[in-house]
Amino acid sequence: MYLYLPVALTSINILIPVGLGLAVGLLSGLFGVGGGFLMTPLLIMFGIPATVAAATDSNQIVAASTSGTYAHWKVGNVDFKMGLILLAGGLVGGLVGVQGIKVLQAMGNADFVIKITYVLMLGIVGTYMFIESISSMRKTKVEEVKQEKESALTRFLKSLPLQTHFEKSGVTHSMLVPLIFGGFVGILAAIMGVGGGFLMVPVMVYILRMPMHVVVGTSLFQILFNCIEVTFLQAYTNHSVDFILAVLLLLGSTVGAQVGTVFGRKLKGEQLKVFLAIIVLVVTVKIVFDLTLTPSQLLGQAGGH
Amino acid sequence: MNNFKFQVPSFKLIVLVLCILYSGQAFAELTVTANHSHINVDFFYHGSTMSIRGTSDLGVDLVIKLTSPEGHEVLKEKGKVGGVLWMNVATLKLDHIPGMYFLHSTKKVEDILSTEEQDKYQIGYPALQRHVDMSPVANEEEKTRWFNEYVRFKEDSRVYSTSIGKISVSPQYGKDNYYILTEWPYQVPPGNYTVTVYAVKDGKVIETAQSNIVVEQVGIVKSLAGMARDNGALYGVIAIIAALGAGIGVGLIFTKGGGAH
Numbered sequence: 001m002y003l004y005l006p007v008a009l010t011s012i013n014i015l016i017p018v019g020l021g022l023a024v025g026l027l028s029g030l031f032g033v034g035g036g037f038l039m040t041p042l043l044i045m046f047g048i049p050a051t052v053a054a055a056t057d058s059n060q061i062v063a064a065s066t067s068g069t070y071a072h073w074k075v076g077n078v079d080f081k082m083g084l085i086l087l088a089g090g091l092v093g094g095l096v097g098v099q100g101i102k103v104l105q106a107m108g109n110a111d112f113v114i115k116i117t118y119v120l121m122l123g124i125v126g127t128y129m130f131i132e133s134i135s136s137m138r139k140t141k142v143e144e145v146k147q148e149k150e151s152a153l154t155r156f157l158k159s160l161p162l163q164t165h166f167e168k169s170g171v172t173h174s175m176l177v178p179l180i181f182g183g184f185v186g187i188l189a190a191i192m193g194v195g196g197g198f199l200m201v202p203v204m205v206y207i208l209r210m211p212m213h214v215v216v217g218t219s220l221f222q223i224l225f226n227c228i229e230v231t232f233l234q235a236y237t238n239h240s241v242d243f244i245l246a247v248l249l250l251l252g253s254t255v256g257a258q259v260g261t262v263f264g265r266k267l268k269g270e271q272l273k274v275f276l277a278i279i280v281l282v283v284t285v286k287i288v289f290d291l292t293l294t295p296s297q298l299l300g301q302a303g304g305h
Numbered sequence: 306m307n308n309f310k311f312q313v314p315s316f317k318l319i320v321l322v323l324c325i326l327y328s329g330q331a332f333a334e335l336t337v338t339a340n341h342s343h344i345n346v347d348f349f350y351h352g353s354t355m356s357i358r359g360t361s362d363l364g365v366d367l368v369i370k371l372t373s374p375e376g377h378e379v380l381k382e383k384g385k386v387g388g389v390l391w392m393n394v395a396t397l398k399l400d401h402i403p404g405m406y407f408l409h410s411t412k413k414v415e416d417i418l419s420t421e422e423q424d425k426y427q428i429g430y431p432a433l434q435r436h437v438d439m440s441p442v443a444n445e446e447e448k449t450r451w452f453n454e455y456v457r458f459k460e461d462s463r464v465y466s467t468s469i470g471k472i473s474v475s476p477q478y479g480k481d482n483y484y485i486l487t488e489w490p491y492q493v494p495p496g497n498y499t500v501t502v503y504a505v506k507d508g509k510v511i512e513t514a515q516s517n518i519v520v521e522q523v524g525i526v527k528s529l530a531g532m533a534r535d536n537g538a539l540y541g542v543i544a545i546i547a548a549l550g551a552g553i554g555v556g557l558i559f560t561k562g563g564g565a566h
Contacts, residue, residue, distance in 0.1 A: 002351040004491070006522065006530040011351045011491040047492070059544050066552025067559075074560055111393040112386050228545050235541025239533050243544050244348075250548055254555035291390045299380045299397065299451070299458040 007242035008052045014248055016046055021252025025064045028253065029071065029260020030267075031276040032219030033197030034061040034227065037122075037283055039249075040194075048245065050301050055234035055241045056249070058227045061195065063250035065224040068257035072217030075265065079168035079214050083221040085175055086182035086200065090226060093186020100191050118192045119287055125202050126280035132206070133273035153207075169210040169218070181207055182222075195230075197223050198280055205273065212269030220257075334480075336360050337369075337502040337514040344489065344520045352491035357500055358484040359514065366417045366505040367472055367483055368428055371407040371518075373498050378402055380458070382451070397451055400438040405493050406459070408467045409485055411474065419508040426503060426510055430456055430467070463490040495520045 004011045020042055024035035036057050043053035072078050104110035160174035181203045189196030197219055204215040235241040264272060336359040344353055357369055377400050384394035410417070414429040423432040434452040442448040459465035472485045483502075497519055504512040522530055532540045 002349065004346060004348055004350040004526055006526040007533050009492075009494045059548055062545055062548035063552040063555075066549050067555045068552075070553060070556030071559065074556075112390075115390070115392055228549075231545050231548070232538075232541040235533065235544060236537040239537050239540075241533065241541065241544050243529055243533070243540070243547070246544060246548065247551075250551050254552050255559075257552075258555060258559040291392065293391070295383055295391055297458055297461065298383045298454045300383060300393070302379050302381050302396065 003244060003248070005048075005052075005242045005245045007240065008048045008056075008245055010047050010049075012046060012048075012245070012248075017043075017245060017248035018252040021060060021064070021249040021254075022256040023252075025067070025253030025256020026260040026263075027256075027279065028061070028064045028220065029068045029257035029262075030216070030264045031197075031260075031272060031279070032068075032201055032216035032223075033276070034065065034195035034223045035197075036061065036195045037198060038279075043245075048242075049240075051238060051240045052242050052245070055231070055238060056245045058195075058230040058234060059241050059243075059246035060249035060253050061227040062224060062231055063246075064253035064257045065220045065227060067254040068220040068261060069217065069224055071258050071261035072213075072220060075261075076168070077213045077217035078221050079166055079210065079218045080221065081164075082166045082169055082178055082204075082208070082210070083218045085178040086185075086204075086218070087222040087225050089179040089182025089184075090186035090189070090196070090200075090222060091229070093183035093188075094190045094226070094229075095186075096183070097187040097190025100187060104191070114192055115287075115291060117188065118194075119284060119291070121188060121192070121199060122280050122284040122287070125198060126277050126284055128206075129202055129273050130277035130281060133270045133277060137270045137274070157207075166210075169208070169214050171209050173208060178208060189226075195223055195226060198276075201276065212272050213264070216264060216272070334360065335362070335502060335504045335512040335514040337500060337516045339500050339516050339518055341489075342516065342518055344518065346495055346520060346522045347524050347526055350491060350526075352493075353489040354486060355489045355518075356484065356486045357502075357516075358482070359502060361474075361481045361483055361502075361504050362506070362512070363476055363479065363481055364506075365481070365511065366411045367474070368408065368410040368414065368418070368503040368505060368510075369472060369485060370426075370428060370501045370503070371405070371487075371498060372403045372501070373405040373493075373496055375401045375403055378404070380455070395441065397455075398440050399455065402433065402437045402455075404496075405464045405498065406433065407465070407487065409472055409487065410467075410469055411472050413469055417505050417508070418510070422505075422508065422510055426501075426513075428503065463492045493520060495522050 001014050002011045003014050020039060024039045027033060027035050027038070036054070039057045040053045043057065044050050048056070069078060101110060104113050157173060157177055160176050162175040163172055164175055165172045185196045185199045185203060188199060200219050200222065201215055204210045204219065205212060210218070231241060338358055340356040341353060355371075361367060377398070380397045380399070381393040382395040382397050383391055386392055386394065408414070408429065414423060418428060423429050424435055427433060427436055434449065437452065439448055439451060442451060456465055472483050474481045474483045497517065500516045500518060502514045503510045521527075
């Protein structure tokens with residue numbers, strides 16, 4: 001059955017957005033990512049204008065991350081304190097990032113910088129996470145118990161003021177750490193035009209040393225607020241949120257997020273990290289192909305990233 | 306009696322003259338009718354078909370043009386950076402270009418119309434190319450290259466197309482009846498469109514006829530599109546509340562359902 005989308009100005013078979021929502025929602029529930037890096041290009045592929053695809057995806061991530069956060073909160077996997085500090089940093093970083101885009105555009109060839117940043121970030125994060133989680137899985141239990149030696153970075157982080165204990169995550173950090181790294185992810189996410197879940201998850205795992213299951217729940221919690229802000233701004237300034245498309249997507253994604261949470265609980269933290277690393281690497285390879293193979297069209301809509 | 310005999314040939318003459326006059330009128334009249342003058346876009350709209358029919362002079366060639374008003378378009382040009390990577394490298398601006406352009410003709414336009422006539426009536430892609438303002442393009446060669454890319458982009462989006470020989474023509478009562486059934490893709494956005502039929506003879510347009518088509522959103526589709534455009538803040542808040550409600554709702558359903566596991 002086809003439905004006409006009033007803002008996208010196109011007609012779509014309802015099974016497509018519901019199916020896409022289900023698949024990407026599943027990833028949200030499993031890994032704590034919004035999935036915009038997958039959903040937006042897929043929507044464009046199915047004929048949705050780039051600006052509407054990105055804005056509407058934010059709207060549906062609000063639903064998927066609410067569903068996912070709720071599911072993770074029920075099993076005690078959301079660190080609200082950490083999430084709020086990361087969120088504060090992310091919001092400030094987002095504002096800085098938007099200004100950064102303006103500077104890049106004024107310098108010319110902003111697209112080049114954005115694409116290269118995107119590929120490098122995805123590639124580095126994916127490779128590091130893949131190697132690290134594979135090697136941790138190979139370690140024996142005895143080795144796992146062994147305390148990791150303190151790196152210079154860890155020592156530096158511990159020397160910072162405003163140290164506080166994050167009970168849910170079982171870690172102690174200066175409040176400045178999540179604030180600064182949240183801001184850093186916010187800047188990059190705004191420049192790349194993505195939600196940044198795939199960056200926030202590694203920051204929480206490797207820098208904040210939070211347990212993977214709490215990372216997923218907390219990441220979804222802060223993604224929820226980011227996407228509320230983005231949805232409102234897109235609706236208010238660009239008029240590019242398609243409510244009907246969002247509803248079709250969220251029909252799938254809210255259920256997908258719940259199923260993902262259930263699956264996630266059955267997997268170990270290391271397994272989750274390996275799967276996420278593989279997805280990030282596959283997306284990296286896809287983007288590299290897109291960048292190097294001659295495109296079928298040499299003209300495209302303005303507004304995509 | 307003589308008078309009567311005189312009147313018979315005179316009557317035949319009048320009838321003959323009337324016949325010539327009448328049939329002459331039929332030859333001169335080019336008509337066009339589209340089966341839809343108003344297309345309603347509702348929730349279940351998935352495009353439509355458009356049948357265009359009318360009458361024309363016997364033996365003339367026909368060109369049928371369906372087009373939107375001229376407008377302005379901004380697109381991203383992709384190019385190679387560093388000889389390896391494809392990405393957006395520039396912005397292409399086009400002015401005086403229709404967003405939609407369907408052209409059907411009985412024969413190849415270049416074979417039946419002079420270049421001047423093509424340009425005068427903007428018939429065919431080459432005429433559109435000569436008419437459009439494009440920037441930045443350094444020379445004519447570059448303009449041709451990017452115009453061809455533009456046409457390819459629009460054809461892939463199904464809002465530009467051309468066909469030759471799809472118009473069926475059948476003579477009847479001293480005139481031609483023509484007919485074409487075309488697809489009206491859902492990708493054609495709401496707006497006002499014009500169907501123009503050109504009767505062509507000896508390289509020139511000898512007559513034109515026009516009909517209008519309005520594509521309009523109706524019902525909930527219209528309300529939502531209007532709200533998104535005119536009241537973005539409220540629309541955004543509703544979209545967010547709906548998403549939050551759906552997320553919590555599904556969460557609650559699953560929690561209840563999950564209790565059984």
